[in-house]
Amino acid sequence: MSNKRIDQNGPFALAFHVLLTAFILAPLVVVVVASFSDKDFISMPFDGASLRWYREILDAPELISAFWLSIRLAFASATLAAVVAVPAALAIARHRFVGRDAVMAFLMSPMMIPHVVLGVAFLRFFSIMGWTGSFFAMVLVHALIVVPFSLRLTLAAVIGLERDAENAARSLGASRFVAFRRILLPLIMPGVAGGWVLCFIQSFDEVTMTIFVATPGTTTLPVALYHRIAFLSDPVTTSVSTVMIVGTVVFMFALDRIVGLDKVLIGKK
Amino acid sequence: MADAALRQSSAPWLLSLPSLLLFVGLLAVPMALTAVLSFHVFEGMRGIQPTFTIANYVQVLTDGYYYELFLRTGLMSLGVTAICVLIGVPETLILAKMRPALQGTFFVVILGPLLISVVVRTLGWQILLGRQGPVNSALLSLGLVEEPVRFLYSMTGVVIVLTHVLLPFMIVAIWSALQKLDGQVAHAARSLGAGPITTFRRVVLPQLMPGILSGAIIVFTLAASAFATPAIIGGRRVKVVTTAIYDEFLTSLNWPLGAAIAIMLLIAIVAVVLGSNRLVELRFKQVFA
Amino acid sequence: MSTMSLRGLSKSFGNVQAVNNLDLNVEGGEFLSLLGPSGCGKTTTLQMVAGFLPPTAGKVLVEGEDITYVVPEKRDMGIVFQSYALFPHMTIAQNVGFGLEMRKMKRPQLQERVGEALSMVRLSGLEDRYPSQLSGGQRQRVAIARVLAIRPRVLLLDEPMSNLDAKLRGDMHVELRALQRRLGITTILVTHDQVEAMTMSDRIAVMTGGKIAELGTPQQVYDKPVSEFAYRFLGQTNEINGEISVRDAGSATFRVGSASIPVEASEAPQGSAIKLFVRPERLRICPVDNSKVKGKITTRLFLGGVWFYDIDSDIGRLRVSAPNLGAAQADEGETVGIDWNPGDMQIATPEVANG
Numbered sequence: 005m006s007n008k009r010i011d012q013n014g015p016f017a018l019a020f021h022v023l024l025t026a027f028i029l030a031p032l033v034v035v036v037v038a039s040f041s042d043k044d045f046i047s048m049p050f051d052g053a054s055l056r057w058y059r060e061i062l063d064a065p066e067l068i069s070a071f072w073l074s075i076r077l078a079f080a081s082a083t084l085a086a087v088v089a090v091p092a093a094l095a096i097a098r099h100r101f102v103g104r105d106a107v108m109a110f111l112m113s114p115m116m117i118p119h120v121v122l123g124v125a126f127l128r129f130f131s132i133m134g135w136t137g138s139f140f141a142m143v144l145v146h147a148l149i150v151v152p153f154s155l156r157l158t159l160a161a162v163i164g165l166e167r168d169a170e171n172a173a174r175s176l177g178a179s180r181f182v183a184f185r186r187i188l189l190p191l192i193m194p195g196v197a198g199g200w201v202l203c204f205i206q207s208f209d210e211v212t213m214t215i216f217v218a219t220p221g222t223t224t225l226p227v228a229l230y231h232r233i234a235f236l237s238d239p240v241t242t243s244v245s246t247v248m249i250v251g252t253v254v255f256m257f258a259l260d261r262i263v264g265l266d267k268v269l270i271g272k273k
Numbered sequence: 274m275a276d277a278a279l280r281q282s283s284a285p286w287l288l289s290l291p292s293l294l295l296f297v298g299l300l301a302v303p304m305a306l307t308a309v310l311s312f313h314v315f316e317g318m319r320g321i322q323p324t325f326t327i328a329n330y331v332q333v334l335t336d337g338y339y340y341e342l343f344l345r346t347g348l349m350s351l352g353v354t355a356i357c358v359l360i361g362v363p364e365t366l367i368l369a370k371m372r373p374a375l376q377g378t379f380f381v382v383i384l385g386p387l388l389i390s391v392v393v394r395t396l397g398w399q400i401l402l403g404r405q406g407p408v409n410s411a412l413l414s415l416g417l418v419e420e421p422v423r424f425l426y427s428m429t430g431v432v433i434v435l436t437h438v439l440l441p442f443m444i445v446a447i448w449s450a451l452q453k454l455d456g457q458v459a460h461a462a463r464s465l466g467a468g469p470i471t472t473f474r475r476v477v478l479p480q481l482m483p484g485i486l487s488g489a490i491i492v493f494t495l496a497a498s499a500f501a502t503p504a505i506i507g508g509r510r511v512k513v514v515t516t517a518i519y520d521e522f523l524t525s526l527n528w529p530l531g532a533a534i535a536i537m538l539l540i541a542i543v544a545v546v547l548g549s550n551r552l553v554e555l556r557f558k559q560v561f562a
Numbered sequence: 563m564s565t566m567s568l569r570g571l572s573k574s575f576g577n578v579q580a581v582n583n584l585d586l587n588v589e590g591g592e593f594l595s596l597l598g599p600s601g602c603g604k605t606t607t608l609q610m611v612a613g614f615l616p617p618t619a620g621k622v623l624v625e626g627e628d629i630t631y632v633v634p635e636k637r638d639m640g641i642v643f644q645s646y647a648l649f650p651h652m653t654i655a656q657n658v659g660f661g662l663e664m665r666k667m668k669r670p671q672l673q674e675r676v677g678e679a680l681s682m683v684r685l686s687g688l689e690d691r692y693p694s695q696l697s698g699g700q701r702q703r704v705a706i707a708r709v710l711a712i713r714p715r716v717l718l719l720d721e722p723m724s725n726l727d728a729k730l731r732g733d734m735h736v737e738l739r740a741l742q743r744r745l746g747i748t749t750i751l752v753t754h755d756q757v758e759a760m761t762m763s764d765r766i767a768v769m770t771g772g773k774i775a776e777l778g779t780p781q782q783v784y785d786k787p788v789s790e791f792a793y794r795f796l797g798q799t800n801e802i803n804g805e806i807s808v809r810d811a812g813s814a815t816f817r818v819g820s821a822s823i824p825v826e827a828s829e830a831p832q833g834s835a836i837k838l839f840v841r842p843e844r845l846r847i848c849p850v851d852n853s854k855v856k857g858k859i860t861t862r863l864f865l866g867g868v869w870f871y872d873i874d875s876d877i878g879r880l881r882v883s884a885p886n887l888g889a890a891q892a893d894e895g896e897t898v899g900i901d902w903n904p905g906d907m908q909i910a911t912p913e914v915a916n917g
Contacts, residue, residue, distance in 0.1 A: 013370050021367045021379075024360065027437065028383055031397025034407065038400055048400050048407055088292035095288035107289055110296055118498030118542060120515040121307075121535045124522060128310055128532070129303035148299050151292060209390035212500040212515075216522065226390045233396050234505050242400075245393040252389050256381070460614055461647035463634040465712065466664030475660075479651040559692050560651045 032249055039242035046239050057243035064240055070228040071244075074208050077139070077224060081146035082154075082203035088147070089154035090196055097162040112152045122149065123216030130217060137219040145217065146207045153206055154199035157263070161195025162188075198263025205255055311532035321528055329533035339517075339534070343541070346513040349428060349503075350496035353435045357492045358485060360436070361443035362478075368444070369451050384441045391438055395505045398434045399425065402506070426510040434502050439495050443488040450484020483557050490549045494542050514538050563590030564625045564715040564748050566611075571620035572772075573606050580606040582772035584620070591746040593739070595759035598769035599795070604752045607769075608720055611750065613637050624715060635664070640709025640747075642722040646701045648693040654680070654704055655689035661712035679711035682741065699730050706738070710745070717742070717749040723758065735761045756796050760784065768792045785841075790910040793839045800845070800880050802838040802907075821876035823854050826904050836909050842883035844906035847871065847891045853899025855880075862894050875900060 013021070034048055041047050042054035061067060089111075095101075096108055114122065126145050135141035169191070173183040211226040218227045229245065232238045311329055314322040333339045364383075368376055386394060401408050402424035409421040424430035454477070462472040500515040507513065512520075514534060521531030566588040573581040581603040588594050596604040609615040611622055613634035622630045629637055640661075649657050659676045667675070680686050683703035693701055702722060709717060723731045739762045742749050753759055759766050760780040768776040768783060768791065776783050776792035784796050793799045804818035806825075816825045816838060825838065850856045857875030864870075869890055871882045882900060884891060892898050 013367055017363070017367045017370075020363060024364050025379070025382060028386060028440070031394050031401060031437065032386065032389065033397075034400050035393060035397040046400055048403075049410075088295055091288040092292040095285035099285035099288075101282060101285045104285070107293070111292055113296075114300065116494070116543070116546065117304075118494075118515065118535075118538055120498060120500050120518050121304075121539050124518060124531060124535045125303035125307040126299075127522065128307055128528065129299075132306065144295065144299050148295060151295075155292075205388050209388070211390060211392050212498075215500070215519070226392045229390075229392045229396070230501060230505070233392065233399065234508075241396055245396055248393055249389055253385075256385055256388060260381075455645050455647055457643040457645050457647035458649060460612075460634070461641065461643055461708075462649070462660065463614075464612060464637070464639060464641040465661035465708070466635045466638075467660075468633070468635050471664070476649055560694065 035242050036246045036249060038239070039246040041239065041242075043239070046237055046242060057239050060240045061243055061247070066223070067225070067228055067240065067244060070223050070225045073139075073222065074225040077142055077146055078204045078207040080143040081150060081207045082200045084143060084147035085151045085154045085203045086158075086196060086200050089151050089199070090158050090192075093155055093158035093162055097159055111155055114149050115152045119149070119210070119212035120216075123213035126213065127216045136217075137221050139222055142214075142217060142222055145213070146210065149210060149213065150203035150206045153202045154196075157195045157199035157202065158192060161192040165191055194263050198259060201255060201259045201262065205252065205259075307532050308536055310529055311536050313529040315527040315529045320526075329530045330537075332530065333533050333537050342512060342514055342517055343537075345428075345511075346497055346515075349432060349435070349513065350493045352432050353439060353496040354489050354493045356432070356436045357440050357443040358489060361440060361447055361488065362481070362485065365444050365447040365451060366477075368448070383444060387441050391499075391501050392505075394438060395434060395502050398430070398437065399505055402430050402433070425506060426508040428507070428511050430506045431503050431511055431513075434506050435496050435499055438499070438502060439492045442491050442495065446488025446491060447481060447484045450481050450487075454480055483553055486549065486553050490546055494546060497538070497542060497545075563746055565590045566716055566748060566750075567621075567623040567626075568607070568611070569621045569623065571607065571610060571622065572618050573603075573610060573615065574618050579772050581610070581617075584772075584774060586767060586774065586777075588748055588750065589764075590748055593742055593749045593751070593762055593764045595751040595753060595763040595766045596769055597753055597756060597759040597766050597795075599754055602769040603772035604769050605720065606772075608718055608750065608752045611716075612639060612641055612718055638712075638714050639716045639718055640712060640714035641718045641720065642702075642705045642709055644721045644724060646693075646705040646722070646725075648701055648704055648708075650693050653690050653692060654685070654696070657693070657704055658707045658711050661708065665712065675711050676707075679707040682710055683707045698725060699734075702726065702734070706741075710741075713745075714747065717747045719749065719751040719753075721753050724753075724755070731758070738762065760796075768795060770795070786908070788911060790837065790839070790912045793910050798842050798881065798883075800840050800842065802840075802877055802880075803835070804838070804877065805835045806832050808832065818877040821855060823877060823907075824904065825907060825909075837912075838907050839910050840902060840907040842870065842881045843868075845880060845882040845900050845902050847882060847884065848899045848901045850897065850899040853901050856897060856899045858897045859892055859894050862890060862892075864890075871898075873898070873900065 038046055038048050038050070039057055040053045040055070041050040042052040042056050043050055092107070092111060096104055122145075130136045130138070130141055133141075165188070170183045170187050173187045174180070178186065208224075209226060210224075211230055214224050214227050215230060218224060225244070225248070229241055232241050310321070312325050312327065314324050314326050314328065316322055368379060368383075371379065400406055403409070404421045404423075404425075408424065409418075412418045412422060413420075422429075424433065458480070459472050459477055462476040463469075467475065497513075498515065499513075500519065503511060503513045504516050504519070507516070515538070518531050518534050518538070521527045521534065525531075568584050568586040571581055571584040571586075572579070584603075584607060586594075596607060598604050606615065610617045613629075613632060617630065620630075621628055624637075649660065652660070655673075655676055658679050659672050662672045662675055676689070677686065680689065683706050685700060685703050685707065688696070688700070693704065696704065702725075705722065723734055726734060735758060742762075751759065751762060763780055765777065765779055766783045767774045768787075768789075770791050775789040775795075776787050778787075783792060787793050787796070794801075802816075802818060804816050806814050807817035807822060808815040814825050814832075815822050816836075855876045857873040857880065859871050859873050861872040862869065863872075864886070867886055868883045869886055871884070871892070873880050873882060880900060
């Protein structure tokens with residue numbers, strides 16, 4: 005006698021699921037495996053394994069500098085995004101004011117605008133302002149693109165809080181600012197930190213918009229990869245990609261520790 | 274509980290000021306400038322002329338090439354959306370019935386790739402779908418085809434890869450809708466005489482529709498806005514709106530025309546989103562108030 | 563009027579035994595409640611009867627037919643769920659008619675049945691509304707109408723009134739009971755609410771730890787339970803620890819410390835330590851000379867219809883309740899006597915046997 009409830013997955017369902025999982029993982033697995041080939045071209049399958057293409061990374065200074073640029077860019081834009089989004093989240097969550105919905109929609113709008121359109125707009129804007137090739141300008145636009153992520157996660161953290169703890173602090177003599185710094189901020193820190201990590205990842209990965217504003221001196225890693233993939237066929241792209249995959253997995257663990265992956269990816273409470 | 278001291282009307286605006294400054298300066302202004310740019314003229318040798326003309330829009334709206342371009346992009350997005358719905362619905366239901374431990378793991382597996390750059394994922398597909406790649410080798414050795422299928426530089430390949438990239442979004446949308454369902458409702462249908470298939474068709478699926486539709490809207494707009502995937506997998510042969518914009522801006526240097534196409538894309542997407550949202554609201558308002 | 567039998571029904575989840583070898587016979591047309599605290603196994607039992615959970619062992623029979631492994635849609639049982647489980651995307655009429663659709667009833671007849679069911683719960687006229695437009699009480703009635711429409715052999719109610727407010731709940735108890743009597747459907751109610759069980763049932767099965775501790779009419783189960791659990795779970799009770807000090811043919815003496823009281827003859831041998839149970843309403847305050855024990859009133863509580871007196875007596879702390887006939891019988895701090903009828907103080911068994 006089986007112990008199964010009436011609504012458990014049957015064998016067809018599980019087979020479908022396995023196939024789908026394979027579909028999802030296939031490209032990532034292929035990239036990682038292909039990175040260990042010793043051939044001069046990207047080959048799958050292959051017979052000789054080597055770390056040749058990992059060593060090649062060291063001989064590709066443009067890739068290494070692109071990597072560091074991406075790191076610095078992601079760090080700066082995630083931080084800037086948090087700095088502007090946290091107060092905005094407080095305003096939206098805690099105050100009823102005329103135009104609140106409009107502000108929220110405005111700040112979330114980058115998610116609705118195609119990144120190609122944003123790239124084009126920024127390209128034009130930079131050329132008018134003379135900001136082409138400016139790292140700082142790129143930080144600004146990357147921050148803009150990732151603000152919605154920080155805003156969403158911080159909002160969830162603030163909304164989930166009850167006011168009582170802060171009110172208790174105020175009644176005990178703490179000023180508004182002290183109550184914010186000592187009570188509210190620590191409590192929403194997981195949401196803010198999770199938002200930061202998500203922003204970092206999104207900025208690091210961003211390619212479509214960045215292609216338009218990147219210059220030889222300000223090329224991010226995904227953009228550098230894109231050019232090599234689209235126009236050459238350089239196996240070093242596989243090893244660099246593998247490094248990126250591994251790095252992302254590490255970050256995913258960090259994200260899970262801080263905030264819980266399900267909250268980030270699905271927005272569960 | 275309103276905190277009277279904080280209810281000064283200036284506080285929220287002060288708090289929002291930094292983000293609003295950033296957005297007005299770096300979003301609203303550039304977008305406006307782009308709109309202005311679309312009305313300029315481009316003369317091959319002399320570059321962009323700041324005169325006013327609607328010639329770019331006329332070209333985009335009347336030239337058969339652009340009509341085809343938008344149509345192709347729209348159909349591609351529709352195709353990707355349809356496949357994502359067909360695959361996403363069963364998969365989400367399967368996930369929902371798993372034990373929590375397994376469920377968590379598979380969520381990470383299915384949603385995790387969202388955190389990896391689309392360039393990396395597309396590279397993987399470029400390797401997989403090549404003429405001598407693993408997919409064709411498998412198809413050949415299984416005897417399903419007689420010669421390698423052209424996936425790269427074809428719409429088929431683009432659709433496959435876009436489905437891969439966007440499927441997680443569909444699953445998330447359906448999952449959110451599924452969470453709001455009362456599990457006992459399906460049991461009620463069974464107790465009243467409905468078998469598992471009837472229960473799914475008459476009771477579960479209708480309740481999931483709002484989630485499916487919202488997922489479809491997201492997938493459609495992301496597919497229509499996608500750049501890296503059509504560029505790498507589609508190459509020169511499969512042109513969509515986004516790659517056409519890229520060509521105008523970075524190859525032909527006809528920025529005004531590129532801007533016009535970009536604005537048209539934006540308008541089209543906003544129209545689709547707002548229109549569909551309205552439709553969903555109207556149809557389901559009574560039911561899911 | 564269908565009978566139902568549970569024979570040796572068991573369900574375990576890993577190491578946890580949720581339902582343990584349950585035997586129960588339900589008469590045709592009877593209203594039987596499974597009453598117990600959360601975790602006692604009552605809901606698990608219902609799920610097995612409904613077909614949503616397969617048992618680890620045992621059988622479920624309806625009219626003598628073994629339906630243990632029959633799929634839910636073929637069991638012809640009407641279930642009212644705790645959350646009502648209405649179909650949010652269907653109108654009230656479509657909800658109520660769903661079971662009839664599944665039975666392939668023709669439209670005119672179906673509509674007539676739907677109208678009939680809705681009028682039985684007094685919701686005629688709301689056919690075209692959606693569940694989201696109805697109040698909680700109305701939704702519950704729709705859930706009831708939905709099962710009445712299919713005229714099932716058996717009715718299963720899974721704590722259907724726990725989401726209603728107290729006044730509405732009281733009204734529904736009476737209404738639902740009247741409806742069930744009129745239609746004569748065999749009904750099983752799962753609940754943790756004793757008032758609900760006692761108001762509505764022909765018989766109550768008090769459950770704990772996956773077993774039935776007590777089975778009988780509401781009065782049997784309340785007044786003369788056999789198990790300690792039933793004494794403690796239902797109403798209020800006084801528990802007195804002591805030992806049998808003297809025992810002969812017709813009577814015995816029960817000793818607590820230095821005090822002794824007579825008890826009815828029982829099988830308990832001399833010297834054994836036992837517990838006696840007596841309900842507050844069976845004790846009465848009387849003059850000290852006429853009493854079996856005496857004590858000082860430490861607290862007096864007024865609850866409108868009754869007075870409660872907490873008394874420090876010779877045999878321990880006792881609570882006495884008396885109907886409110888105007889004035890209280892005594893004040894806090896007074897020493898009073900307590901008396902009772904001999905048969906009202908009982909020994910109960912700690913083990914939970916089945917049935």
